[in-house]
Amino acid sequence: MALDKATVAHIATLARIRLSEAELEPLAGELSNILTWVEQLNEVDTSGVAPMASAASVRLPMRDDAVTDGGYREAILGNAPRAARGFFTVPKVVE
Amino acid sequence: MSDPSLLALNLGEARDGLARRVFSARELAAAYNDAVAEAKPLNAYIIPTPERALEMADAADQRLARGAALPLDGIPVAVKDLFCTKDILTTAGSHILDGFHPPYESTVTDKLWRAGAVMLGKTNLDEFAMGSSSATSWYGPVENPWQRPGDNRPLVPGGSSGGSAAAVAARAALAAIGTDTGGSIRQPASFCGIVGLKPTYGRCSRWGVVAFASSLDHPGPMGRTVLDVAIMLGVMAGHDVKDSTSAPASVPDFTAALSGDIRRLRIGIPKEYRVDGMPGEIEALWQQGVEWLRAAGAEPVEISLPMTKYALATYYIIAPAEASSNLARYDGVRFGLRVEGDSLDEMYELTRAAGFGAEVRRRVLIGTYVLSAGYYDAYYLKAQRVRTLIARDFAEAFERVDCILTPTAPSAAFIIGENTDDPIAMYLNDVFTVPANLAGVPAISVPAGLSADGLPLGLQITGRAFDEETVLRVAQILENAACFRHLPSFVAGGRG
Numbered sequence: 233m234a235l236d237k238a239t240v241a242h243i244a245t246l247a248r249i250r251l252s253e254a255e256l257e258p259l260a261g262e263l264s265n266i267l268t269w270v271e272q273l274n275e276v277d278t279s280g281v282a283p284m285a286s287a288a289s290v291r292l293p294m295r296d297d298a299v300t301d302g303g304y305r306e307a308i309l310g311n312a313p314r315a316a317r318g319f320f321t322v323p324k325v326v327e
Numbered sequence: 328m329s330d331p332s333l334l335a336l337n338l339g340e341a342r343d344g345l346a347r348r349v350f351s352a353r354e355l356a357a358a359y360n361d362a363v364a365e366a367k368p369l370n371a372y373i374i375p376t377p378e379r380a381l382e383m384a385d386a387a388d389q390r391l392a393r394g395a396a397l398p399l400d401g402i403p404v405a406v407k408d409l410f411c412t413k414d415i416l417t418t419a420g421s422h423i424l425d426g427f428h429p430p431y432e433s434t435v436t437d438k439l440w441r442a443g444a445v446m447l448g449k450t451n452l453d454e455f456a457m458g459s460s461s462a463t464s465w466y467g468p469v470e471n472p473w474q475r476p477g478d479n480r481p482l483v484p485g486g487s488s489g490g491s492a493a494a495v496a497a498r499a500a501l502a503a504i505g506t507d508t509g510g511s512i513r514q515p516a517s518f519c520g521i522v523g524l525k526p527t528y529g530r531c532s533r534w535g536v537v538a539f540a541s542s543l544d545h546p547g548p549m550g551r552t553v554l555d556v557a558i559m560l561g562v563m564a565g566h567d568v569k570d571s572t573s574a575p576a577s578v579p580d581f582t583a584a585l586s587g588d589i590r591r592l593r594i595g596i597p598k599e600y601r602v603d604g605m606p607g608e609i610e611a612l613w614q615q616g617v618e619w620l621r622a623a624g625a626e627p628v629e630i631s632l633p634m635t636k637y638a639l640a641t642y643y644i645i646a647p648a649e650a651s652s653n654l655a656r657y658d659g660v661r662f663g664l665r666v667e668g669d670s671l672d673e674m675y676e677l678t679r680a681a682g683f684g685a686e687v688r689r690r691v692l693i694g695t696y697v698l699s700a701g702y703y704d705a706y707y708l709k710a711q712r713v714r715t716l717i718a719r720d721f722a723e724a725f726e727r728v729d730c731i732l733t734p735t736a737p738s739a740a741f742i743i744g745e746n747t748d749d750p751i752a753m754y755l756n757d758v759f760t761v762p763a764n765l766a767g768v769p770a771i772s773v774p775a776g777l778s779a780d781g782l783p784l785g786l787q788i789t790g791r792a793f794d795e796e797t798v799l800r801v802a803q804i805l806e807n808a809a810c811f812r813h814l815p816s817f818v819a820g821g822r823g
Binding site: 235244249250251265271274276284295308312322 | 528634661671708765768792
């Protein structure tokens with residue numbers, strides 16, 4: 233699959249990574265090469281083969297629905313680039 | 328002035344010396360703190376923690392004096408800077424985690440400290456563990472303590488746990504921990520002439536390890552000898568309710584498995600690992616490994632793992648897909664770097680553009696693409712189906728053999744800067760290591776010889792899920808037969 237600049241720009245928007253116009257062309261080439269290379273998997277007949285999401289064979293364990301941990305607001309906010317009055321803060325999203 | 332002769336001891340010897348009070352944990356920690364400082368040009372450590380090391384050593388000395396020694400009391404270890412360490416800077420080798428001081432401790436490091444181990448510092452790595460050279464770190468490349476004789480160009484230590492591998496090889500750590508998503512413990516172990524073990528998926532908890540690809544990430548030990556990593560694994564392993572993929576399996580005494588007896592074990596030799604372009608010396612070393620195991624009474628058996636050639640392509644869909652999801656958390660809101668923008672989306676985009684390096688960005692974009700509407704089935708689901716076939720290859724092989732012998736990597740260490748123009752050339756480093764991650768089975772690299780240009784080469788033993796004991800037992804036979812006693816160009820305390 234050869235990706236064009238518009239597709240790379242679209243993926244970058246989905247991934248929330250800002251790219252400059254000058255970066256699109258070289259990235260389109262690099263990503264296209266990788267995609268073309270992984271497309272060798274099309275040689276493999278996988279009809280009737282179930283997808284494997286994990287090597288862990290166990291079913292996800294359940295635990296009691298009870299509060300067992302928490303209450304670290306200050307410790308957690310200590311790493312925030314911006315925090316105020318016990319909350320993370322972000323640019324204004326509502327006018 | 329510390330005693331550099333302490334640096335030559337392996338973990339088993341150091342433990343004996345501490346127990347018999349030949350030297351104190353503080354003396355050992357001081358010698359290693361000096362070694363970490365001396366090894367600074369290798370850039371193996373991002374964050375040395377010498378004061379912490381001395382405090383922990385003093386606590387170990389008190390227990391040793393009381394006769395209440397813990398399993399790793401006083402053993403100085405290095406921690407790949409992908410493990411969260413409470414109140415100590417944790418970077419994952421990325422600019423985007425600037426200033427992150429985790430308010431919690433990873434399960435595996437917590438187990439090490441509870442067993443008395445002494446923390447020397449946090450080691451350098453490829454950014455977010457994505458790489459095979461330890462050259463993509465925001466904190467600069469790691470240098471391999473090995474050089475080609477008569478050639479002072481710096482070599483990569485392999486990656487992504489290259490800082491841990493370089494530190495152990497340069498005697499700037501007695502042992503270390505790393506993580507292995509596609510070979511990131513075993514390939515650097517091979518490049519640096521040390522032992523590195525990727526345990527079974529679920530054997531060691533991933534809780535508190537900065538996530539790259541959750542279904543492929545494996546914490547594991549790195550050390551000077553097979554016994555050393557067996558001792559480390561015994562402490563690191565065990566069920567953890569905080570990691571839902573952690574296996575509720577009992578932890579055996581891995582050191583007891585080192586019986587030296589592999590008579591009648593069947594050793595698989597997969598014909599598909601003879602890849603095009605592999606140097607003849609690696610093929611020859613592999614054959615030497617077959618002969619060593621045969622001489623010890625094991626039976627080599629040719630086997631087929633027909634899906635081997637598709638493992639890398641499978642990996643380079645699944646790993647970026649999981650990475651694009653895991654790395655969505657780096658948004659400038661809760662921790663790390665933030666680049667301000669006029670809107671929330673602009674802040675996200677500017678933060679992530681500034682914070683991620685080229686390889687991480689490439690993988691996040693590939694992962695986003697293969698998971699996006701219209702392409703999910705063709706790429707991601709297809710790769711998951713091939714993964715099933717790769718795991719099936721191993722399951723069928725292990726009906727006939729007890730473990731599998733292969734080379735660890737298709738080359739020795741290369742020069743820093745090589746393989747950087749073409750991402751796929753770099754990915755090919757992982758051709759022999761990636762299959763075990765996809766299948767979740769344990770695999771170890773043992774130093775087995777030197778290349779023609781004087782660099783270490785490893786052999787790999789892969790085993791059944793939760794059968795690290797056989798893997799370790801066979802690995803020790805290789806270790807004893809190879810008798811690898813070569814030292815790198817640089818070792819802390821001198822080569823004398």
